[in-house]
């Protein structure tokens with residue numbers, strides 16, 4: 001039963017397949033999107049900047065007939081003006097879904113603990129499940145399937161990598177995550193993803209990781225909130241840029257993915273992200289299609 005999305009393993013494989021199928025169907029036939037949020041509002045609370053996530057949520061809710069309400073951190077001042085629980089209770093009394101981008105993942109747990117409406121993680125320090133849904137959608141569009149594909153994530157074992165690991169585990173993708181020492185994917189995430197039946201391997205060499213990969217994925221070396229570590233991270237990740245040589249090692253079928261925003265010359269070379277094998281704009285557009293289908297699932301569409 002899907003009643004929230006704090007991390008992708010809140011979805012069972014059945015819900016995940018339904019969300020991806022419906023997203024693809026509605027993308028092909030936008031005229032068939034029903035107003036399942038008609039008469040409802042969705043709160044979208046942000047403690048960090050956003051381009052894709054905010055716009056995808058607002059467009060998704062509007063095209064489902066609902067009303068998105070964008071709320072900045074400074075407007076509500078959680079745990080200063082009032083507690084996270086009281087904010088969540090108030091939002092839940094007027095909104096069908098609470099979506100939130102937060103620094104600390106635990107804040108999402110606290111909000112969900114206080115309310116019955118679904119809470120959706122729009123990125124936390126630990127996870128970015130809405131991104132992973134759009135990633136899976138993009139991979140399925142490209143290859144026609146997910147089961148048995150090989151995805152190589154090269155870079156920081158961060159929130160994006162964690163949600164990708166759960167997405168891979170739930171969909172039969174074989175994932176290898178290659179990171180420099182000290183920046184590996186959280187062992188708890190690896191264990192949880194493996195317990196779902198997933199193949200999640202760790203690697204220390206990006207060239208080993210990308211061999212036979214269908215997808216080469218990377219993200220920024222310094223995530224939002226880690227800006228003080230930027231210089232140290234630039235040093236630690238030297239030599240880890242996804243460039244044409246690394247893409248050549250992945251084989252001719254491999255596409256390049258990045259959740260964006262990107263830093264050309266750091267985690268990815270311009271020749272790759274702006275080259276013919278990059279699917280990053282399709283991936284960005286799919287944020288809306290994935291979010292729309294997710295919201296419909298959360299309010300019971302098709303079940």
Ligand code: CP
Nearest residue numbers: 050051052053259260
């Ligand atoms: N990929 C992603 O979440 O982008 P934004 O930070 O711009 O929302």
Ligand code: NVA
Nearest residue numbers: 158160223224260261
């Ligand atoms: N890992 C990045 C993703 C941004 C969409 C961050 O958390 O800043």
